[in-house]
Amino acid sequence: MPRVAVVRFPGSNCDLDTLRAAEGVGADAYLVWHRDTDLRDADVVILPGGFSYGDYLRSGAIARFSPIMQAVQRHAAAGGPVLGICNGFQILCEADLLPGALLRNAGLSFVSKPVDVIVERPDTAFTCDYDSDCRLRLPVAHGDGRFVAAPDTLRMLEAEGRVVLRYVAATERSPFQPNPNGSANHIAGICNADGNVVGIMPHPERAADRLLGLTGGSGFFTSMVTLHQDS
Amino acid sequence: MVAGAVTDAVSLTGEPAVTPALVREHSLNEMEYARIVELLGRTPTFTELGVFSALWSEHCSYKHSRPVLKTFPTTGPHVVQGPGENAGVLRLPEGWAVAFKIESHNHPSAVEPYQGAATGVGGILRDVFTMGARPVALLNSLRFGPLEEPRNRYLFAGVVRGVGDYGNCVGVPTLGGEVNFAPGYSGNPLVNAMCVGLLRENELIRAAAQGVGNVLLVVGARTGRDGIHGASFASEELSEKSEARRPQVQVGDPFTEKLLLEASLELITSGLIVAIQDMGAAGLTSSSAEMAARGGVGVEIDTSLVPTREPDMTPYEILLSESQERMLIVAEPHRLPEIQSVCIRWELTATPIGHVTDDGVFRVRHDGQTVVAIPGQRLVDDCPVYLPEAKEGEEARSRRATVDPGAPVVDLEGALEMLLDHPNIASKRWVYEQYDSTVQASTVLPPGSDAGVIRVPGARFGLAMTIDCNSRLVSLDPYEGGKAAVAEAARNLACTGARPLGLTDCLNFGNPERPEVFFQFRESARGISDACRVFGTPVTGGNVSFYNESPRGAIDPTPTIGMVGLLSRVEDRVGSHFDSARDEVFIIGETSGILGGSAYWAEVCDFVGGDPPAVDLEAELQLQRFLVAAAEQRMLRSAHDCSEGGLAVTLAEAAMGGPYVPGSLGACLDLTGYAPDVPVDGVLYGEDGARAVVTCAPLQITRLIALANEHGVPVFHAGRVESAGTLELQVGAHLFSWSTDALRRIYSEAIPRRMQHTAVDRMAGE
Amino acid sequence: MTFRVHVRVMPREGLLDPQGQAVEHALSALGFEEAGAVRIGRAIELDVAAASRDEAETRARQMCDKLLANPVTEDYLLEVEED
Amino acid sequence: MTFRVHVRVMPREGLLDPQGQAVEHALSALGFEEAGAVRIGRAIELDVAAASRDEAETRARQMCDKLLANPVTEDYLLEVEED
């Protein structure tokens, strides 16, 4: 079973949810404190959602300087899988592990609701259990989820197929605006050039249980296990 | 007779002399001041005057409400902690317990909606985690004047953002609430926040100072000049003058709150501390004095040790500051190093500022001088209690006596559209989408159903919660309105399949010194009590907010009820929207057709008045029991209670479906035999209680009817759910037909349409 | 004529500024111990068409009072620049 | 010596600024039709202890590059004031 380190910043608030979802698929998951400098032989690192430092100044701006982030950088540089969820995605962008930035939602309000996304990259450590172009319904809950990047960066992301998740309209009669935050190209998640670092705005850990009404998120966790067993 | 001074204390140089004018400015009357002098055996010092002013304010002392609150039933086999602590606690299965409490932040929100609401949420979270409980859900009840006025839109937008930003950052899901608009709240909005927490019953901690020599520590934010006199400010009417007396606005810091939450729970579960109390209204003064009184001990505090945000703060200011995100802790001295290390890990400071004493005196020193020395128990106990005159107002009486509201402005079919477009009935999605409702990954029924439901990881049971009050009913008939609020809350829980356990109340009223206001207060409390006795749901705590008046007059009386309920098996929970086509539709309960106090009269006939239907508590209880039993036996596909807007609104809401389903369902129903003697408007829009619309699979029809008969609840088989999006309703000779997609558009656009240009109303904060 | 107006809207003195506090803390953790008294507010820039600099300033001030700053919690500072 | 540093961090030109747009719209609805090109950013004020004005500015610039502004989306402007 993979060893999954969930990094806990002082203002993380999805750390335990994420830990539980990882444990739910049998992973050997544990919390790592942001002041630690060692990931304790993690196979996979997850930066969970929350408000790492209150998200004061900019989301993720202060967290990127936490001591543990150097270890995360090394882990990523060595090809180790890293997943940033929501605030984790914001931190990965601030830390330059992913391109672009996540700005205030275009509607200016926090938005908490389920959205539909399609999986466009089913070959990362976190999406290999999904079929290509499959649709998922996942909750989002964020104030700063509008992905922006310079025009050539965006072109590169598209050309290299680095959009992992994209917001889509559910059906013809859908009650949803496909894009909850005004993200460029409806981007909900991206990965780095090597595909080992993934950042997504929706919360798969809140959609991994029938009782909670949504189950589409569990693939993110089972994928880690699948990949680990294959390697 | 004036005895000799108990102990001495001095005013500091530069502090004003205590004169009658100064006493009045501190909102203390002559009798109260005389009592202070008698109690001390001397003139109070300036700082002592501030302390009395805060602790003897209505907000802290409950001087106009205590005798009435004493009449609430507060006991029961599952009550672990009743009123008197930061939050009430009820026993749950499997070693768990639930701590919950509601609190108002009305006046601060009227002045600064964003920060007022945010700090309200912060305060109620602290009340719950100081009990050793982890907050697992928030709810809120909000009232504003009509959205046609820009100021009301500004307040509404700011409050919702403030509530959301704070809870979202701390990471506690908002599971429900209510929002209501009526002219009486223009100028005096209501912001009531409720928090629900979970704890292992054996980890409960109480806020009583104990152990002479034990140390007092402040943990968390530094003390600034914010909110000085907030408690007395909250105890007066809002007027032009209050603009000037307005205390410095308190700014919330949810990140520090989150750190405090984690540090406090760690300190409590590791057994490192003796007691803990948050610093809410009247800050250090009330937290330390109340903790001492609860423990029957004295305390000595040195205010010069308190970490301050600004230089040169006086003991008066330090004692009365309402800076947020601070805790007071009592601990044994040898635990200090361990406590410090927990706090440091959470980036907080813990500073010793005093200790527990054996002489029962509340003593404060500053730079070596004693500035406060008051017999502690008497400081809390000797506050005068008033039992004001109560008399029903003429206006309420004559409104209630009216039987003819005047002509409706649209026909019966159009009335449903009009009601669904009214912000009081319309979808509150605009509000709850700004609140994180799924963090903690435990939300089983999110906002949008009759009650919120969460699961508890590792446990079998589920916890349901709701917050309710129909203030129109209370204003017309406070006794029946009080009963109705409890009944509605209990019914909402029961519709999800949960058995009501107990409640917390937030009693929002005008000036209690006016007889018609005190009548509303006393009578609605009596209604609440009676309902609680019948339902077996004790009151475990609450909050009173008086003086909710603006130059335009008093608010509608609003005794908000926050209630929790238990699902023995969480997976049995029932949603409130129709589930699938071909399910069978039943109406449970009887309709008298009385339209007094209804939304139909208020909105469609433009008349607030009439005599509302009396609340039949026995019928309510039978309905609750039936709903819970039906859920436990897994008979129900949906259950939705009837309240504002009556049966027509209930059916429309159920058919339109939840906020995120791809399309609406419909239904084909025949109500002809249901209430044959009742006029059609009464059948559609009457607001009798003890009713619900439920659906079941076709195979369950006989079982469901048998179960209803067994529980003695009237049951009527009305028809079935259809996949076509039409709601068809036959009532005698009348056939009504609505497109549910069209209704859904009206229902979901009503509030966003009115809030389109909030930025124009004033861009508040970032 | 068009004037460029720069507005700084800052949290009123004495009010808690959690953002400023967090940033101050972060700066010192990053080795910028010489930084202190950090306050964070909003910077607003806008063009104002007016006949004179004075008129531009008067109008901008009205915009601040009515909309751009919250008088309960914020103070503002204006600068007008000829374009 | 202590210097007061004023930083304005503005959204980079060309980037959508929904807040600026909302305010512009609100201003014109309030009758301020003469306002245009509204942009909203952050105003940061801090004290910097330094031996000289130049040193204060250099250090402040480092703070901006490292933390206060995001080079991907923001530009900043510094002013140093002797206290």
Ligand SMILES: Nc1ncnc2c1ncn2[C@@H]1O[C@H](COP(=O)(O)OP(=O)(O)O)[C@@H](O)[C@H]1O
């Ligand atoms: N309306 C009420 N019904 C029952 N108990 C109440 C009511 N109002 C206040 N109480 C109880 O009185 C005690 C003191 O209330 P309060 O001063 O609001 O507490 P806090 O210090 O947490 O603000 C609390 O235990 C509260 O539950």
Ligand SMILES: [Mg+2]
């Ligand atoms: Mg309290």
